[in-house]
Amino acid sequence: AQTVTQSQPEMSVxxxxxxxxSCTYDTSENNYYLFWYKQPPSRQMILVIRQExxxxxNATENRFSVNFQKAAKSFSLKISDSxxxxxxxxxCAFSGSARQLTFGSGTQLTVLP
Amino acid sequence: DGGITQSPKYLFRKExxxxxxxxxxxxNHDAMYWYRQDPGQGLRxxxxxxxxNDFQKGDIAEGYSVSREKKxxxxxxxxxAQKNPTAFxxxxxxxxxxxxxxxxxxxxxxxxxx
Numbered sequence: 001a002q003t004v005t006q007s008q009p010e011m012s013v014x015x016x017x018x019x020x021x022s023c024t025y026d027t028s029e030n031n032y033y034l035f036w037y038k039q040p041p042s043r044q045m046i047l048v049i050r051q052e053x054x055x056x057x058n059a060t061e062n063r064f065s066v067n068f069q070k071a072a073k074s075f076s077l078k079i080s081d082s083x084x085x086x087x088x089x090x091x092c093a094f095s096g097s098a099r100q101l102t103f104g105s106g107t108q109l110t111v112l113p
Numbered sequence: 114d115g116g117i118t119q120s121p122k123y124l125f126r127k128e129x130x131x132x133x134x135x136x137x138x139x140x141n142h143d144a145m146y147w148y149r150q151d152p153g154q155g156l157r158x159x160x161x162x163x164x165x166n167d168f169q170k171g172d173i174a175e176g177y178s179v180s181r182e183k184k185x186x187x188x189x190x191x192x193x194a195q196k197n198p199t200a201f202x203x204x205x206x207x208x209x210x211x212x213x214x215x216x217x218x219x220x221x222x223x224x225x226x227x
């Protein structure tokens with residue numbers, strides 16, 4: 001079974017600064033996908049970014065980018081130029097051959113004005 | 114607009130009562146999922162369905178039941194056998210044909226047992 005670990009329950013960052021959220025996972029599979037989801041105070045889950053394990057290039061979506069280290073089974077999310085609207089719970093998730101999503105416990109990010 | 118709707122947004126239940134949470138999608142997605150979210154924890158899978166008239170238990174199915182009679186609908190019943198049902202419930206859907214399982218979520222239902 002896969003496991004996803006987010007070791008930072010809470011983090012804060014000043015507006016316009018950069019912050020990195022950590023995620024590690026454990027799997028014996030070689031082909032899989034990793035996701036970061038955002039859950040703002042409205043509690044609506046929103047996909048932030050997706051990474052295919054067979055791609056060495058790190059995914060980027062505007063201010064959001066990942067650092068994917070397959071050998072280390074690490075998948076961190078970097079948010080540049082943080083904005084107040086980035087305040088949310090962020091979940092790392094794994095999807096493998098079973099086509100199920102396994103979620104980490106989340107990191108509550110607060111962007112400070 | 115295409116999307117996933119869940120109703121009601123807030124639900125109160127007395128102990129010993131069954132209650133059904135609604136989930137409807139008009140995205141033409143084949144697969145649908147139910148998750149439970151508790152404070153300080155990630156989402157845990159209750160049940161999922163890849164096609165109509167078929168569904169499988171997830172990690173925490175005890176005390177819950179589902180049906181999938183229509184592609185668009187996947188209601189979840191929280192039975193009196195569920196010992197601690199107070200939680201936030203999220204429904205999601207995805208396309209089976211995609212290589213990756215990107216799931217789209219509804220707005221959730223907050224269930225409180227009185």
